[in-house]
Amino acid sequence: MAKAVWRGGALLAPVPPALVTCGTMEEPNVLTVAWTGIVCTHPAMTYVSVRPQRHSYGIIERTGEFVINLPTSAMAKTVDFCGMKTGAKLNKIERCHLELLPGETVSAPVLADCPVSLECRVTEAKPLGTHTMFLAEITAVQVEERLIDSKGKLNLQQAGLLAYAHGEYFAIGRKCGDFGFSVRKKRR
Amino acid sequence: MAKAVWRGGALLAPVPPALVTCGTMEEPNVLTVAWTGIVCTHPAMTYVSVRPQRHSYGIIERTGEFVINLPTSAMAKTVDFCGMKTGAKLNKIERCHLELLPGETVSAPVLADCPVSLECRVTEAKPLGTHTMFLAEITAVQVEERLIDSKGKLNLQQAGLLAYAHGEYFAIGRKCGDFGFSVRKKRR
Numbered sequence: 579m580a581k582a583v584w585r586g587g588a589l590l591a592p593v594p595p596a597l598v599t600c601g602t603m604e605e606p607n608v609l610t611v612a613w614t615g616i617v618c619t620h621p622a623m624t625y626v627s628v629r630p631q632r633h634s635y636g637i638i639e640r641t642g643e644f645v646i647n648l649p650t651s652a653m654a655k656t657v658d659f660c661g662m663k664t665g666a667k668l669n670k671i672e673r674c675h676l677e678l679l680p681g682e683t684v685s686a687p688v689l690a691d692c693p694v695s696l697e698c699r700v701t702e703a704k705p706l707g708t709h710t711m712f713l714a715e716i717t718a719v720q721v722e723e724r725l726i727d728s729k730g731k732l733n734l735q736q737a738g739l740l741a742y743a744h745g746e747y748f749a750i751g752r753k754c755g756d757f758g759f760s761v762r763k764k765r766r
Numbered sequence: 767m768a769k770a771v772w773r774g775g776a777l778l779a780p781v782p783p784a785l786v787t788c789g790t791m792e793e794p795n796v797l798t799v800a801w802t803g804i805v806c807t808h809p810a811m812t813y814v815s816v817r818p819q820r821h822s823y824g825i826i827e828r829t830g831e832f833v834i835n836l837p838t839s840a841m842a843k844t845v846d847f848c849g850m851k852t853g854a855k856l857n858k859i860e861r862c863h864l865e866l867l868p869g870e871t872v873s874a875p876v877l878a879d880c881p882v883s884l885e886c887r888v889t890e891a892k893p894l895g896t897h898t899m900f901l902a903e904i905t906a907v908q909v910e911e912r913l914i915d916s917k918g919k920l921n922l923q924q925a926g927l928l929a930y931a932h933g934e935y936f937a938i939g940r941k942c943g944d945f946g947f948s949v950r951k952k953r954r
Contacts, residue, residue, distance in 0.1 A: 580911040581878075581908045582908070582910075583870045584906065584908075586884075588804045588812075589882055589907050590803065590812060590836070592780050592929045592938060593781065594780060596778075614803055616801045616803075618815060618899070621894075622775050623894055625805065646778065658947055662946060662948060663949070694779070707807070707808050707809050707811070716777075720769045720772075721769065723770050740942065743938065744922040746922070748942060749942055750939055752839075752936065756933060760850060761846075761851070
């Protein structure tokens with residue numbers, strides 16, 4: 579297939595448009611961050627990259643904590659809104675009617691409506707250009723109980739997570755396979 | 767909703783199960799990496815986190831280059847296979863009938879069948895535990911021409927990209943909105 583060559587750009591997809599909470603239960607804030615990912619399995623580590631101009635930047639820098647909350651496709655409008663508006667001028671948590679739960683291992687709150695939340699403690703702030711990468715250890719994971727089956731397995735497909743791809747939000751679609759399916763022997 | 771609290775784990779989703787190519791056109795290799803993300807917009811930077819035991823690890827470390835190729839949902843079996851098998855024992859590119867194209871800015875090849883490819887040059891290798899994070903600048907992006915409309919806009923939805931979430935592969939589903947839709951004024 580014919581290809582066009584563009585100069586370097588941030589064109590990776592799909593990525594999770596995470597609702598990142600920071601601060602405390604009393605003084606919380608939330609912002610949307612698509613520049614996130616897993617960087618290590620053991621210890622479990624992630625990052626969020628945030629512009630220093632963002633209101634949450636100073637809070638995360640000061641407290642060294644944040645929570646990555648994975649939103650559902652039903653929350654797309656809230657996700658977009660929390661990326662467009664600043665907590666310096668507006669209480670986004672009240673405005674979006676977001677219910678907070680306490681973190682288990684961090685002072686930053688967890689969003690009750692998100693099926694999965696990763697509690698994170700910053701290990702390093704790395705300035706890269708427009709964004710600073712906050713590398714962090716994942717100290718706990720909160721998961722909606724209704725997604726856990728009787729064997730203790732998490733059924734994330736039922737969560738209906740939201741995806742972000744190059745300026746557009748999408749629901750997760752049909753399942754294409756399980757990890758390892760390409761090499762698994764078929765049962766007779 | 768009731769929550770279960772687990773210890774920290776690498777539970778972020780959806781993420782791109784990228785086919786990462788490295789080496790050269792003559793001696794290429796490919797492996798699947800879901801631990802990737804954008805870390806900075808300007809300069810455009812990304813990373814891949816790779817276990818030092820992987821065959822591609824030494825190649826990326828030595829050449830300082832790799833290409834992140836975003837696969838379609840039709841490529842799910844190839845994506846899974848290239849994550850399960852090692853290039854030390856098998857020529858995965860031949861076995862999966864992957865067609866290579868030359869990179870514009872790197873010696874590592876680009877996968878013809880992937881609608882989007884990010885050419886990357888390593889800026890830092892950061893050991894974190896099981897995985898080493900290769901931070902990299904995105905030096906060029908190759909995009910399938912059929913996805914670019916007459917205004918030069920990339921329509922990534924048509925690409926049918928594959929997503930990975932907690933051990934399962936998914937197609938991208940229905941669109942839930944455009945970036946900024948929550949605050950855009952409606953036309954009368």
